[in-house]
Amino acid sequence: MSLVFAGVCSHAPGITGREDRAPKELRDGLYAGYERMREDLWATKPDALIVLAAEHFANFFMDNMPPFALGMGDAYDGPIEDVDWLRIPKRTVRGDAALSQKLIKQVLQTVDVAYCEEWKFDHGIMVPLHFLDPDNRLTIIPGNINCQGPPLTPLHRAWALGEALRQAADSVPQRIALVGTGGISHWPATPDSGRIDEAWDRDFLDRWTRNDKAALLSYTDEQTYAEAGQGGFEIRTFIATAAAAGGQGKVGFYAPIPIYAVGCTTATMEIA
């Protein structure tokens, strides 16, 4: 039928794995933000949810790194991480290979995307699903943008992917939801983990909520790395989601939570 929902959220593994080490009011605020996002998502009655993530070498490596990938399986497993470390139980997620094929065929009209009949979910997808689909009932289609192994996917191509996903979603009879996952400024998995530039994040979210294409695409990777860390490269998933949605965004929750290593964010965007 069409794209029926668009949103973005953080996926940092500390959000679940180090849940109890954050101040309680921040933890509770974030968890409530995810809960509101879950309600908004489910209210749109999606037939499938595309989770567009910035994965961390669970599937893709520098031997053959796709700038973009979409899942084309009937089932996916995750999390790849140690269950006690991430504190998310293993699950098999339902996919829909036939629907994936239709979407991928359409996306390929304008954007070269790799397709994957196998895909192991890491925290980039599992943390959002833990909150947005706690009972493992949704049909999931994973997507990925290379935000880890330079040369990275250019921002304007992330925008193009978002537009292509929108066209693809609008071309199938199913109701499609889209959630982009990642961080804004952060320095994850380094000794600087916990460094967050709140002003940088708020400026980015301002551009994102206004859906200001020119402002969103004006960052260079050098600037992002210097000001927002290697974690900042994940803004690509937020940018693609904005391109797909086309409307104005609304931040549901934002707060820097250093022990979670990121400015924790949930936000939705109107479909226009």
Place this chain on the structure above:
Amino acid sequence: MSLYYLSKLMFDLNRDEAVKARFAEDASRVVGNYALTEEERGAVLDGDIGLLYVLGVNGQLLMHYAALLGVEWSDYLQRMRDGVKQHGPVRAGIYALTTSPDEKVAG
């Protein structure tokens, strides 16, 4: 090019249960399948998180390797800082330290 294979080893260990099992059984044999320098080989076999960090292993790989070795989060962060103190700045990649080795940010 060696850093690529060092990273590949971490990648394989993180995602492949069979490689994990072989590594637990005979680490040096698994490591022998990758074209590593002596320093890289030693860092893996010693579980030297600090040196692996300095050698430039992407943090997203190293974080999970540390978890595989049972290194607790705060200890993981400290070991990377200690590595920089001992071996000098991170030599490659995009996960360099941006604060002082003596600084503690969070965790």
